[in-house]
Amino acid sequence: MTANATSDVHRDRAAASGAALDAVTKRWGAVRVLDGVTFEFEAGVTYVVSGRSGAGKTTLLNLLAGYVRPDGGTIRVPEQVGYLFQDDILFSGLTARENVLLRAGLHAPGGEVRSTVDHCLEAVGMTRRGDERVAVLSGGERQRVQLATVLAGTPDLVLLDEPTASLDPHTRRHVATLLAEVFAHVTCVVVSHDERLADEIGDVERLVLEDGELTHA
Numbered sequence: 001m002t003a004n005a006t007s008d009v010h011r012d013r014a015a016a017s018g019a020a021l022d023a024v025t026k027r028w029g030a031v032r033v034l035d036g037v038t039f040e041f042e043a044g045v046t047y048v049v050s051g052r053s054g055a056g057k058t059t060l061l062n063l064l065a066g067y068v069r070p071d072g073g074t075i076r077v078p079e080q081v082g083y084l085f086q087d088d089i090l091f092s093g094l095t096a097r098e099n100v101l102l103r104a105g106l107h108a109p110g111g112e113v114r115s116t117v118d119h120c121l122e123a124v125g126m127t128r129r130g131d132e133r134v135a136v137l138s139g140g141e142r143q144r145v146q147l148a149t150v151l152a153g154t155p156d157l158v159l160l161d162e163p164t165a166s167l168d169p170h171t172r173r174h175v176a177t178l179l180a181e182v183f184a185h186v187t188c189v190v191v192s193h194d195e196r197l198a199d200e201i202g203d204v205e206r207l208v209l210e211d212g213e214l215t216h217a
């Protein structure tokens, strides 16, 4: 892929914390998703982004992840970015532990892979069911395993796309509590339609993506 002359994505080793958009523009055909957006995501803060379906919330996360290039402007993100996708991307034939191991193996130093996996499963309360195949886990349990895989990447910035969309209220509260605890000191950008999720996470900045603009709610 060649870089557009007027845009770039900077992976910043030194500023392993916050993230920033500077005059970022992104269109899909006639749809203008971001219209010259400048925004600073401060280190350690959790942002909850709402907006109607099709407003461009997933595109915003894909821009921050570097999967999509902006048409114009610059994006600064830390080097390690974790992404919990809108769709479940676990390997259902592998166990919870094996799914986390795949991610930890890419990031943790050799001798620490096993303890990293144990730590991540424990952090999401899945130690006891770690050796079950993902195929037999409930939706809420799968979502917890997904959070463990994100955690295993030791991210400085975490992107979560509708993390509670298919969960019942009880499980949603559990996942919200986990988000608040597990990623307490990490910059998080959470996309959610669900007003209650922001309340349940607690200390968050609410944003709205609408008509190409990202503003405080």
Ligand SMILES: Nc1ncnc2c1ncn2[C@@H]1O[C@H](COP(=O)(O)OP(=O)(O)OP(=O)(O)O)[C@@H](O)[C@H]1O
Pocket (backbone or CB within 6 Å): 028, 031, 033, 051, 052, 053, 054, 055, 056, 057, 058, 059, 060, 086
């Ligand atoms: N890779 C792509 N190619 C072409 N158009 C795209 C692409 N990705 C997204 N779009 C379009 O951009 C618009 C925003 O899509 P996006 O998935 O970012 O919205 P969203 O806010 O996440 O919606 P939802 O709440 O339904 O998940 C939509 O009109 C979509 O069709």
Ligand SMILES: [Mg+2]
Pocket (backbone or CB within 6 Å): 057, 058, 059, 086, 161
């Ligand atoms: Mg989306």
